[in-house]
Amino acid sequence: MSVELEFEFEGILYSVVREFRGKAMSANAKFYKNNSLTTTGAKEVTSAIIKLTKMSKDAFMHTLFASQKELTSLSTLKNEDRKKMIRKLLGLEKIDFVEKELVEKSRELKREIEAFREVLLGEDEIKLKQEQIKESVTVKDAIAKEVLSKNEELEHIKLRERSIKKELELLSKTKEQKQKLFSELELAKNSKSSEILNQVKLSAELHQLEHKQEELKKLEPVKAEYTALQDQIKEQEKLKEFHLKKEGILKEQTLLREQYTKSKTDINTLERACEGYEEFVLNAKNLELNIAVLQESVNAKHTIENELKAEMAAEQKQIDITNAKIAKLHELGSEGACPTCTRPLIEEYDNVINSLVTVVNETHQKKINEHNKQLQNVVTQKAAFEAEAKVKEKEFSELINSIKVIESKLQDLKNAREYFVHVEQKGVKNKEELKELEQYGYDEKLHNGIKSSLTAIEAQYKHSLSLETELKRLVLVKADLENVTKKIEELKATCQNKETEFKLIIYDDVKHKHQLDEHESILKTVESKTALLNEIKV
Template sequence: MILCKLCLENFKRYVKFEIDFEEGLVGIIGKNGSGKSTIFEAILFALYGEFKDRGYKEIVRNANASTKDVVVVELLFEFDSIEYRVVREFRGKALTANAKLYKNGELITSGAKEVTASIIKLTKMNKEAFLHTLFASQKELTSLSNSKPEDRKRMIRKLLGLEKIDYIEKELIEKSRELKREISAFAEVLLSKEEKELKKEQIKQNLEAKKELNKASVIQGKELDSIKLKEIDIKKELEVFNKTKEQKQKLFGELELLKNSINSSLQNQSKLSKELEDLDNKQKEYKALEPIKQQYEELQQKLKEQTQLKEYHLKKEGLLKEQESLREQYKKIKKDLAQLEKECEGYEELSNKLKQINTYINQSKSTYQEIQTKEKEVNSKLFAEQRVINDTTAKIENIQALGRESSCPTCTRPLLEEYDNVINSLNGIIKHIQDEKITKLKLELKIVEESRKEWENSIQTQEKEQIELSNKNTLMLSKQKDLQELSIHLQTIEQKGKINNDELAKLEQYKYDENIHKALENSFNTLQPKYETLKSLETMLKRYINVKQELENTVKQVVSLNENYDKKEIDYKQIDYNEKNHQNKQKEFDEHIIKKDEKTAQLNKLNVDIATLEGEIKTVQASLDNDDKQLAKVQTKKDDLIDYDKIKISLSEFKTKLNSKVAPRISDIASSMYAQITKGKYQHIEVSNDFDFFIYDEGKKYPIERFSGGEIDLANLVLRIAISKTLNELSGSSQIGFLAFDEVFGSQDEARRMEILEAFHTIKEQYRQIFLISHEMEIKEMFERVVEL
């Protein structure tokens, strides 16, 4: 596997970044925080969708990117001479993941989990194996020799993936213990041989008892069936009695209902006859009052006409009064308008004057601010010069206090004969500042202060005038508004007066006489009670025809009901029903039911006893069946325990065989490289089965701690590379062609760095790409190729 190109977008510290990976020994150089390690985090992330030891959603997006910006990691690599491209994207606030894998430009897999699975299948390495095989840091290198034996052994076992076998062994031991506990627990609940025999005997006895009860149940069932057949015959006879009785009762009810209907119809006939007689009398009374109707309607129409004339009259009087009021308003508004027009004269002149004084005040304030700034500058200069005088005075006092043997405050040499000259020089400085600078600055400050006061007074005077003009302007604006409103109101009054005149002209044609109106009202009020009586009679007489028709119908109904009653009475008398015979048959039926219930209860008791025996048989049999099942489960767990023991033995043999291969292989690879790097000075590095390291010097074996720091660093380096190659071989990933080392130079001096670089140059033929990450800027000249961040 060879890395070709990495492209990042909004990934961690990179907004936009691309890097082409060269072959050979490549240095990736940059200061701390420049994003060196992020490049290899991105490679791991592109391949497996995860970081080294934490999740990604909280840190993957660039801090300056918004939730709308897409996070993209794209890696181009070559594997077995085939070009692959993997792209991972994260979108939205929730960072929804998506991934795609291309082979020679053609999409072959999509989906985050699917792409990760394809990468693992291709490289034959998961994330942990990839990290342990191809990446190493200075901390990991030094810990190979500096760690305690147990810690070193644990670290190398983790790199080799052996700790997973330890975990499986531990799990197997725990599972075996758990199975033994469960087998012991089962032994306590299983039935003994004696208990089984007793339960089988109990089942046999219950079956015999059940057989006897079944025989008795059959006899009782036959007797009950005989009783039920006789019950059916009696029941049929009872049904005939019941039907006859129901028929006779039904006819009796119908006769009673007809009798009530006849009585009700006769009462209604009497009532309708009386009502028809009353209506005949009312009809005579109505004919006597009928002439009043025409007279009443004529009076009603005349009253409506008088009411309309009265409305016109009242409206005319209202309009005349309103016209009088409008004339008064018109005169007053005309007078007020003349007064307001006179008061609003000179508004334009006042407005222009106010604008001028506003402009002048703004200009004056600007000049005043400039004078204030000038005053602050002069005060600042005075303060600075006074501070120089104070500092110089303090120096003089200090020198005088120390005497002629003191040092010069400027050059720090002893004063001696220069004492008086220094004192005089310092006094001269004070006098020069006092005479030449402070005097001039005070004079300048006085002029500036006077100018500031003059402008202050001028602005105050102008602001007073501005307030007066503003008040006058506001008052005049208010009067102009009143003038406009009065003009509109005058127009409204004129329009209203014109409309009223037109209305009055129309109303002149109508004349109203109040006396005529009152005379008509008196006549109407006198006639109205008679008219209301007439209307009441008219309403009553509308029922005359209906009542007459209803009376005729009622007479016919009474005749029909009487005929129907006679027929029903004949049918009722013809029904043959004997109440005493019915009661005797009912008594016989009730006694038979009691006998049947007694026989049913006896049969039910037999069935309950049979069911009880069956329940006991099932319970005992279930106990025996359950014991058989538990025995089967115990046997299964015993079989599992045997299998676990076999697996533990196999794993132990596998670990022994793996250790016997791994340690010698690491030793062979490391020895070959170390001899090449040290130019044959050291021929062999031994790795024990417990992963202790020894170096052979002139044929003798010594612990790695015996040698110098540079020799140990080189030994750690070749051991780490040997472990990587061994892991590569174990995983079957022979196509991995690069290594990456992070900060392997540490705080070593230049000679040590040269030795390490020389070691990498020695082994670079074995790998097409070796990447060294470092923050040491001065070593970048030592590399064939450099990527500077």
């Protein structure tokens, strides 16, 4: 939904378009100056209009704008109501509200003044109060002098308290420093002891590793022999694999020969079973055509049969109509009217009846008899065609079943030929692989002998591997031992320096306690003096 407003200001044409979009009816606006877009956005357009007209929305509504409804009702109002309406249009109703509030507050203040008049003092009471004030001032001066004296005494005590406090702070710092140095000294001594213990452990471990290093040198030939035996084992395993593969191929070749013979026999059997397939298919097509021709003949005879029955029914209907006329003439007698020309019959009565009977017997009945003969011939021919069609359909069904059996065998023949080709190709491939494997020989006794030799030295080989793993720490242990030795020397120097610093710090514990007691006593005196001074001031 959108609304567009055009207005002219200072000779320039402006237009505002405000829109509400979507289900949420979100507001948007555009501001044009001489058909050129200058501002977009609801708030931005409002600000631009206020800046242009130098007038807010409320000012515009109260000065230049009035709704049609308000202007219409203005002419029908009484003088007092019209005055209220005009003040509302001019925005003066806020001033009326403020004026009313001020009047109410003025009345309330007058009431309060009248209420307090009863409790105000008289002239005699005022003089008495002035004398009491002078006496109070004299007493206050005396108290002020006493307070000044007490303040000086209190300041002297506080000065002493601050002096003692500084001495206590210095003693506390000295104590903390000495305790800190003592802790650092103890920590350095403990660290030195720990490092010495670590040095002993590392030295023992280094000695063990050096011994294992000598042992590993003695086992180097065993390691080389074990590696060579492993290579020989791998070679024998490979030869064994070739040997097993060769045996597997030979067994497979035996099976393939059997499958080859069987597959060839199956193919010959299936080929004999599928002989005459094309002849069966041709006979089926011929039978299908014969059945279609017979069915067309049956349909043609059926059409003729229906046509003959329809003609016989029409002739029978004419006979029924003529017999009805004859019956009507018998009922009317010779005095009746002719059914054709409606004249009285009189002498022609018998002739008319005989004529109608002749029409029935010689014309209509004769045609019915002829049609009946034709119908019997058609029905007989139709039955013969249907019987022949049934025989042909039975023969066709049997032929189709035979064709399906042969087609199934043809599929089997196709699969058998494919399998035969597969067996043949597999046999050729196996022969090629056997030819390649002939160059490899495998000796099981030699293989087992190498395994026994490998097993005999395996424990020594594993021990050498474990020694190699342990000796990886040799370099690290040497480096750690060197670092620990350096650290022990550093800690020895640190301990000597800390001991020297500790002895240089002078701290008197008895003096510290005495100063703490004195400081606490002075604080209690300051507290009591301050309380007394506050009581005097009160």
